[in-house]
Amino acid sequence: MNRLDFEIIRNVIATPKDTSMILDVPMILDVGCENGKLLKFLNKRKKIDGRGLEISQKNVNICVKHGLSVVQGDADKDLIAYPSKSFDFVILSQTLQATHSPEKVLSQLVRISKYAIVSFPNFGSWLVRLKLLINGIMPQSKSLPHTWYTTPNIHLCTIKDFKKLCEKNSIKIEKSFYLNKYGKQINNPIGKIFNNFFSTSGLFVLKK
Amino acid sequence: MKNSIKTIILGKKIPLFLDSGKQLKNFKIAYQTYGKLNKNKNNVILICHALSGDQFTAGINPFTKKPGWWSKAIGPNLPIDTNRFFVICSNILGGCLGSTGPKELNPATKKFFNMSFPVITIRDMVKAQKMLIDELGIKQLLSVIGGSAGGFQALQWAATYPENVISAIPIATSFRHSAQNIAFHEVGRQAIMSDPDWCNGNYIDKKKTPKKGLSVARMLAHITYLSEEAFQRKFGRNLQNKLSVAYGFKTDFQVESYLKHQGQTFVNRFDANSYLYITRAMDYFDLPNQKKGSLKNIYKNTPVKFCVISFTSDWVYPTKYSKEIVDSLNAVGANVSFVEIQTDKGHDAFLLDEKEFNETVRGFLNSTANIMGVN
Numbered sequence: 136m137n138r139l140d141f142e143i144i145r146n147v148i149a150t151p152k153d154t155s156m157i158l159d160v161p162m163i164l165d166v167g168c169e170n171g172k173l174l175k176f177l178n179k180r181k182k183i184d185g186r187g188l189e190i191s192q193k194n195v196n197i198c199v200k201h202g203l204s205v206v207q208g209d210a211d212k213d214l215i216a217y218p219s220k221s222f223d224f225v226i227l228s229q230t231l232q233a234t235h236s237p238e239k240v241l242s243q244l245v246r247i248s249k250y251a252i253v254s255f256p257n258f259g260s261w262l263v264r265l266k267l268l269i270n271g272i273m274p275q276s277k278s279l280p281h282t283w284y285t286t287p288n289i290h291l292c293t294i295k296d297f298k299k300l301c302e303k304n305s306i307k308i309e310k311s312f313y314l315n316k317y318g319k320q321i322n323n324p325i326g327k328i329f330n331n332f333f334s335t336s337g338l339f340v341l342k343k
Numbered sequence: 344m345k346n347s348i349k350t351i352i353l354g355k356k357i358p359l360f361l362d363s364g365k366q367l368k369n370f371k372i373a374y375q376t377y378g379k380l381n382k383n384k385n386n387v388i389l390i391c392h393a394l395s396g397d398q399f400t401a402g403i404n405p406f407t408k409k410p411g412w413w414s415k416a417i418g419p420n421l422p423i424d425t426n427r428f429f430v431i432c433s434n435i436l437g438g439c440l441g442s443t444g445p446k447e448l449n450p451a452t453k454k455f456f457n458m459s460f461p462v463i464t465i466r467d468m469v470k471a472q473k474m475l476i477d478e479l480g481i482k483q484l485l486s487v488i489g490g491s492a493g494g495f496q497a498l499q500w501a502a503t504y505p506e507n508v509i510s511a512i513p514i515a516t517s518f519r520h521s522a523q524n525i526a527f528h529e530v531g532r533q534a535i536m537s538d539p540d541w542c543n544g545n546y547i548d549k550k551k552t553p554k555k556g557l558s559v560a561r562m563l564a565h566i567t568y569l570s571e572e573a574f575q576r577k578f579g580r581n582l583q584n585k586l587s588v589a590y591g592f593k594t595d596f597q598v599e600s601y602l603k604h605q606g607q608t609f610v611n612r613f614d615a616n617s618y619l620y621i622t623r624a625m626d627y628f629d630l631p632n633q634k635k636g637s638l639k640n641i642y643k644n645t646p647v648k649f650c651v652i653s654f655t656s657d658w659v660y661p662t663k664y665s666k667e668i669v670d671s672l673n674a675v676g677a678n679v680s681f682v683e684i685q686t687d688k689g690h691d692a693f694l695l696d697e698k699e700f701n702e703t704v705r706g707f708l709n710s711t712a713n714i715m716g717v718n
Binding site for chain 2: 184207213
């Protein structure tokens with residue numbers, strides 16, 4: 136099954152804000168590409184020069200078997216090796232919260248790319264707030280399925296937190312997408328204004 | 344028997360300029376091909392063999408009557424599919440199965456080269472291969488593939504002729520020989536040169552063969568090609584055809600018998616001086632040194648697509664060296680994939696039928712071929 140944000144990522148890549156900056160066959164790095172499903176999904180619709188960085192060697196092997204260019208590596212440590220602005224898009228889909236140093240990773244993402252596409256589960260969602268308020272235990276949901284003691288998500292944040300971090304690092308948010316728990320974009324004005332309350336996850340196109 | 348060796352004379356007009364400063368004119372390269380060259384000549388894969396390999400990579404080797412060293416990977420419907428690809432494998436310069444090397448006649452003196460053969464490098468071998476494919480009318484290689492010293496050649500091809508190589512698959516290899524690599528080779532060479540039958544390298548003229556020395560060199564090297572786990576799994580402390588140890592120095596353990604067998608079969612098919620020259624070429628291999636000591640300089644702006652493969656239990660060229668290659672390639676924005684295969688079979692795992700490895704090679708080659716529009 137595709138992750139909920141795939142369609143939006145595809146649309147962002149298909150319709151960049153400034154087309155003059157983007158190559159006909161865009162260079163894309165998927166950080167934390169797992170078994171390559173996003174790269175394959177993107178490749179199907181538009182010709183891309185896709186690369187992947189994935190922490191699990193098992194997943195890397197699956198990717199390469201399927202003809203994807205993927206190396207084993209760690210977002211926290213290995214992004215630093217890539218030259219500046221070497222990719223049109225760098226994608227970090229639902230992984231930021233699992234990194235050791237989200238701030239450093241974020242800075243690297245905007246350094247090595249023309250545009251960084253970052254999505255993450257929103258810990259400020261009313262569903263999360265309600266669960267914590269009523270149950271008094273760490274909330275679990277479809278986008279946050281782990282128990283507190285097994286979760287790889289060590290740096291959960293809210294959309295508000297994320298925007299603050301971008302501001303602190305002078306990272307420009309070019310586009311914002313707020314998604315409900317079905318992965319559908321929230322389009323009603325109230326939902327958009329109170330996005331930190333209503334959205335289950337957020338997806339942002341960043342630039343520096 | 345000689346008829347089964349296909350050779351070509353190269354360096355007729357322009358000699359091969361060696362790294363040592365010397366030149367080779369009118370030298371021979373022996374090679375084999377598998378599959379068919381397509382109309383666009385864009386389905387060519389060059390296989391580079393390792394230290395003790397030869398050009399008979401697929402099918403049956405006409406000399407040993409055994410399957411070629413990579414017959415499990417190359418052939419119809421195999422990972423390197425000869426229904427789709429045209430595969431070339433040449434005996435390396437300095438080798439002993441038809442290409443010019445120490446055991447061949449020097450055309451200038453009509454005498455055997457022996458130790459008068461110039462010392463060669465991996466880059467010299469690759470230059471000779473380039474002359475071969477030029478002669479065959481091939482402009483571009485879809486892929487250059489090799490394990491171990493063959494991996495050195497694949498890396499060297501990508502470094503020296505980036506415009507002629509679409510992709511490279513360096514396997515179980517490194518970008519330079521380490522102190523330990525050189526050390527093991529030196530012991531092997533000393534074993535050969537201390538055999539009285541080596542005769543200062545002139546054993547062919549004296550009608551002798553330094554069998555003992557070469558055999559010891561091979562036994563030692565073979566230990567490094569496996570892993571501690573593989574030895575234990577295969578042999579443990581099992582005894583050879585006996586129920587208890589014999590309190591002597593003849594073969595007691597199976598592992599001893601195995602190594603002796605490896606040594607003996609090797610001397611029947613390999614030339615001792617070739618072994619000296621090729622191990623020396625490997626020791627001299629230091630890719631970063633070719634460009635100001637940096638691997639990044641070597642592959643800056645490279646158009647070559649890489650698939651680097653290593654094996655967890657390889658202690659000749661451990662994964663960390665492959666990782667260094669990958670990091671350097673990433674640093675220059677090259678297109679690189681990297682796969683580490685879990686296995687206890689050691690360095691030689693690339694010669695064995697590892698499923699995960701085969702599928703990686705197949706997947707990478709087919710996707711590269713698809714991008715290039717190879718039918």
